[in-house]
Amino acid sequence: MYLWPPSGTKLHTVAPAVLASGIDRGQNDVMTLRVAVLTEKGGVGKTTVTLGLASAAQAAGDRVLVVDFDPQASSSMVLGVDPGEARGRMREALDAPRPGGAAGSIVESCWGAEVVVMPAGRDLRGWENSGSAQVQAHRLDRALKGIADLFDTVLIDCPPGLGELPTLALTAADRALMVAEPSVFSVDAIGPVADLIDEVWQRYNNRLDLAGVIVNRMPAVSAEAERQYDAISKVVGKRAVWKPAIPQRVALAEAASQSLPIHRLGGRASDVAEAFDQLYRKLKRS
Ligand SMILES: Nc1ncnc2c1ncn2[C@@H]1O[C@H](COP(=O)(O)OP(=O)(O)OP(=O)(O)O)[C@@H](O)[C@H]1O
Ligand SMILES: [Mg+2]
Numbered sequence: 001m002y003l004w005p006p007s008g009t010k011l012h013t014v015a016p017a018v019l020a021s022g023i024d025r026g027q028n029d030v031m032t033l034r035v036a037v038l039t040e041k042g043g044v045g046k047t048t049v050t051l052g053l054a055s056a057a058q059a060a061g062d063r064v065l066v067v068d069f070d071p072q073a074s075s076s077m078v079l080g081v082d083p084g085e086a087r088g089r090m091r092e093a094l095d096a097p098r099p100g101g102a103a104g105s106i107v108e109s110c111w112g113a114e115v116v117v118m119p120a121g122r123d124l125r126g127w128e129n130s131g132s133a134q135v136q137a138h139r140l141d142r143a144l145k146g147i148a149d150l151f152d153t154v155l156i157d158c159p160p161g162l163g164e165l166p167t168l169a170l171t172a173a174d175r176a177l178m179v180a181e182p183s184v185f186s187v188d189a190i191g192p193v194a195d196l197i198d199e200v201w202q203r204y205n206n207r208l209d210l211a212g213v214i215v216n217r218m219p220a221v222s223a224e225a226e227r228q229y230d231a232i233s234k235v236v237g238k239r240a241v242w243k244p245a246i247p248q249r250v251a252l253a254e255a256a257s258q259s260l261p262i263h264r265l266g267g268r269a270s271d272v273a274e275a276f277d278q279l280y281r282k283l284k285r286s
Contacts, residue, residue, distance in 0.1 A: 031152065032148050032149050032150075032151055032152065032153070032154060033152070033153050033154070033174055033175065033283065033284065033286075034144070034148055034153075034154040034156070034172060034173045034174045034175070035053075035153065035154065035155050035156065035173060035174070035175045035176075035177050035211065035283065036156040036158055036166070036169040036170050036172070036173035036175070036176050036177065037049055037050045037053075037155060037156065037157055037158060037177045037179060038158040038166050038169065038170070038176065038177070038178060038179075038193060039158075039160060039178060039179050039180065039186070039189060039193060040160065040161060040162055040189040040190075040192050040193050041160060041181075041185060041186055041189040042160035042161075043160070044160075044179050044180065044181050044186055044216060044217075045179045045181070045214075045216035045217060045246065046070075046157055046158060046160070046179050047070070047074045047075050047078070047157050047256075048216065048246070048252050048256070049177070049179050049214050049216060049246065050066060050075055050155045050156075050157040051066070051075055051078055051079075051157075051255075051256070051261070051262070052246070052252070052262055052272070052275075052276040052279075053153075053155055053276060053279065053280050053283065054066050054111075054115055054155055054261070055111075055261030055262045055263045055264075055273070055276060056263070056273070056276040056277045056279070056280035057114075057115075057152065057153050057155075057280055058111060058112065058114045058115050058261060058263070059261075059263045059273070059277065060277070060280065060281075061114070062114065062151075062152035062153055063114050063115075063116075063150070063151045063152050063153075064114060064115050064116075064151055064152065064153045064154070064155060065106065065116050065117070065118060065147075065148065065150075065151045065153075065154045065155070066079060066109070066115065066116070066117045066118070066155050066157065067102075067117075067118045067140070067144075067154060067155070067156040067157065067169075068090075068117060068118065068119050068120040068157050069090075069120060069124075069140070069156050069157060069158050069159065069165050069166075069168070069169050070120055070124075070157055070158060070159035070160075070165070071120055071121070071122050071123070071124040071125035071159060072120075072122075072159065073086065073119065073120040073121065073122060074157075074256075075117070075120075075157045076117060076119035076120055077259075078255075078256045078259050079109035079110060079111060079115065079117045079119075079259070080109055080110025080111070080259050081107055081109070081117055081119040083119065083120065083121055083122055084121075084122075086107075086119035086120060086121040087121035087122070087123050088121055088123060089104075089105040089118070089119060089121060090105060090118065090119070090120050090121060090124050091121070091123060091124060092104065092105060093105040093118065093140075093143040094139040094140060094143055094168075095139075096142075096143060099142050099143075099145035099146060100143070100144075100145050100146040100147055101142065101143040102118055102143040102144050102147045102148075103146075103147050105118050105119075105143075106118050106147070107119060110259055111259075111260075111261050115261075116151075124165070136164070136168070137167055137168060137171045137200070137203070137204045138168075138171055138172075138204065139168055140156075140168040140169060140171065140172040141168075141171050141172035141205075144172055148172075153283075153284075156169040156172065156173060162192055162193065162196045166196065167196070167200055167204075170196065170197060170200040170204075170205065170208055171200055171204040171205045171208075172205075173205070173208060174207050174208065174209065175208070175209055175210075175211035175283070175286055176193075176197045176208060176209070176210050176211060177211045177212065177213075177214065177283070178190060178193055178194075178210075178212070178213040178214070178236075179213070179214050179215075179216050180213050180214075180215055180216070180232050181215070181216055181217050181228075182215055182217070182218055182219075182222075182224075182225035182226070182228035182229045182232070182245075183225075183228055184228060184231075186228070187228055187231045187232055187235060190213070190232065190235050190236060191235065194210070194235075194236070197210055209286075210236075210240065211242075211283060211286045212236075212239075212240045212241065212242040212282075212286070213232060213236050213240055213241050213242065214242050214245075214246065214279060215229060215232060215241060215242075215245035215246065216245070216246045217246065217247075217248045218245035218246065218247050218248060219247075219248050220247065220248075229241070229245070242279055242282055243278075244275045244278060244279070245275075246272065246275055246276075246279075247271070247272065247275070249269070249272050251265055251268055251269040251272060252269075252272060255269065262276060263276075
């Protein structure tokens with residue numbers, strides 16, 4: 001049974017009921033896992049990993065909220081939301097004076113009732129606000145209060161870089177999940193992300209933990225990729241590098257362009273879907 005009403009296209013119409021039921025869940029709140037997916041470097045696969053995990057969550061029968069925190073709005077588009085229509089929604093949620101402001105900003109995805117999205121509009125670009133850094137850092141956390149608890153998993157797809165939005169995402173998360181490619185540039189970009197996680201943990205959110213690093217775009221055979229994979233293990237420690245790595249597969253780009261979860265692509269993507277299933281199970285145990 002889903003708490004989230006499965007009918008209608010714009011879920012914000014049921015916001016008050018959703019908010020109330022979220023607050024009433026009491027100790028079940030601890031069951032929700034909030035995960036920020038981030039990298040310093042762009043194009044490494046944050047959106048692909050976020051959506052692959054959302055697909056695995058759906059396949060496992062879990063309810064999942066994807067928070068698209070990137071003004072490029074890639075995950076919103078793959079989940080069937082037009083970023084033009086989403087304009088203003090995220091900012092409204094972040095600016096809402098009361099906790100739970102996300103309720104009016106969440107819409108259904110085209111994947112099915114188990115997956116809903118808090119979409120980004122392009123207006124999120126350059127979002128800045130007045131107030132102290134402390135108040136600002138907690139804005140997404142505040143917006144999700146009582147809302148996140150309605151889901152088994154909340155996945156926050158961050159923009160590339162280490163600016164304000166990733167800071168807000170980490171402040172709202174229980175786990176930081178890094179994505180890396182087995183390439184020298186991607187490996188070099190891990191240290192600064194680890195520093196940001198540490199800073200947010202110290203300043204804003206002592207619930208935050210590093211979940212691990214998912215290696216994406218692993219070629220079937222490449223000595224250089226193997227070397228860089230080992231280099232990632234040296235930077236973050238062997239146990240922090242999650243297995244399996246996501247292979248380099250055109251099916252992932254196809255799923256995105258067709259707005260489909262990878263699990264619905266059938267046999268030719270079954271190994272990738274299985275990899276996300278394993279990673280999702282690990283995430284839930286983390
Ligand atoms: N394992 C993979 N195999 C093949 N293509 C992939 C893989 N992972 C990602 N891609 C493709 O690479 C491109 C970039 O991936 P993605 O959008 O997930 O990266 P990102 O880190 O979210 O980028 P940005 O920093 O711009 O948000 C997309 O076209 C995606 O389909
Ligand atoms: Mg992205």
